[in-house]
Amino acid sequence: METSKLKTADAPESKEAGELAATIAGGEPFTMVGRGALVDLGRMVRAVLTFDIPGDLVECGVWRGGASFLMADLLRRAEATDRKVWLFDSFEGLPPPRPVDGPAALAYVQNTDSPDYYDNCRASLEEVRRTAAELGVAAYTEVIKGWFEQTLPLFRERLGPIAILRIDGDWYSSVRCCLENLLDQVVEGGLVVVDDYYAFDGCRLAVHEFFSERQLTYALESVTGLPAD
Numbered sequence: 001m002e003t004s005k006l007k008t009a010d011a012p013e014s015k016e017a018g019e020l021a022a023t024i025a026g027g028e029p030f031t032m033v034g035r036g037a038l039v040d041l042g043r044m045v046r047a048v049l050t051f052d053i054p055g056d057l058v059e060c061g062v063w064r065g066g067a068s069f070l071m072a073d074l075l076r077r078a079e080a081t082d083r084k085v086w087l088f089d090s091f092e093g094l095p096p097p098r099p100v101d102g103p104a105a106l107a108y109v110q111n112t113d114s115p116d117y118y119d120n121c122r123a124s125l126e127e128v129r130r131t132a133a134e135l136g137v138a139a140y141t142e143v144i145k146g147w148f149e150q151t152l153p154l155f156r157e158r159l160g161p162i163a164i165l166r167i168d169g170d171w172y173s174s175v176r177c178c179l180e181n182l183l184d185q186v187v188e189g190g191l192v193v194v195d196d197y198y199a200f201d202g203c204r205l206a207v208h209e210f211f212s213e214r215q216l217t218y219a220l221e222s223v224t225g226l227p228a229d
C-alpha cells in the first residue's frame with residue numbers, strides 16, 4: 001500500500017506535487033478509490049501529457065465521479081483542451097453479481113449494512129454533473145448514463161483513441177464488456193487500469209479469459225500492492 005506517498009498536509013516538494021495534492025483533495029470526497037491508487041492515477045495522467053500519448057481518458061464505473069474528476073482537473077491545469085474524460089455509469093448501481101464473480105462479490109450484496117456497501121454503488125447523475133461544475137471541470141468531462149452493454153457499443157466510435165482506460169465495474173460481465181468494447185482503442189503507450197483485479201474473482205477471470213482468447217501478452221503490474229489499495 002502506498003497511502004503515505006503524498007499527503008495533502010505535507011509541504012509540497014515542488015509546484016507539481018502541490019498541484020497533484022490539490023487535485024486529489026478536490027476529487028477524493030467523491031471516490032472510493034484509495035489515496036495510493038489516486039496518486040498513481042494522477043501520475044498516469046501526467047505521463048500521458050508529458051509524453052504526448054494521444055487520446056481521451058475513459059472511466060467505466062465512476063460512482064460519484066472522484067477518480068474521473070482527478071483526471072479532468074489535471075487536464076484543466078495543463079489546459080489540455082483537446083482531450084476530455086468520459087464517464088460511463090448506469091447511475092443505478094451495480095448489476096447483480098453472478099456465481100462467477102466469487103464469494104467476495106456475493107457477500108458484498110448480502111452485507112447491506114456494511115460501510116462499504118454504498119447503496120450498491122448507486123450514485124446520482126445530477127450530483128455528478130453538479131460536482132463537475134463546482135470543481136470547474138465540466139468542460140473536460142462527458143458523462144454517459146446507461147449500462148455498459150448498451151452505451152459502450154454506441155459510443156466507442158465517438159470516443160476514438162484512448163490514452164487511459166480505467167475499468168472500475170467490479171463484476172465479470174461489466175469488466176469483460178469494457179475490454180471487448182474499448183481495449184482495441186487504447187493507443188500504443190496507453191494505460192489500462194483494472195481497479196478490481198485483486199478484489200473480485202470475476203474481474204480477474206474476465207481479464208485472463210479475454211487476454212487468453214485474444215492471445216494478448218500484456219504484463220500486469222500492481223501499482224498499489226496487494227490487495228489493491
Ligand SMILES: C[S@@+](CC[C@H](N)C(=O)[O-])C[C@H]1O[C@@H](n2cnc3c(N)ncnc32)[C@H](O)[C@@H]1O
Pocket residue numbers: 030031032033060061062063064065066067068088089090091092093094095121122123146147148149168169170171173174
Ligand atoms: C465501485 S463503483 C466505481 C467507483 C468509482 N470509480 C470511484 O471513483 O469511486 C462501480 C460502479 O460501476 C457501475 N457499473 C458496474 N457495472 C456496470 C454496467 N454494466 N453498466 C454501467 N455501470 C456499471 C456502478 O453503477 C458503480 O457506480
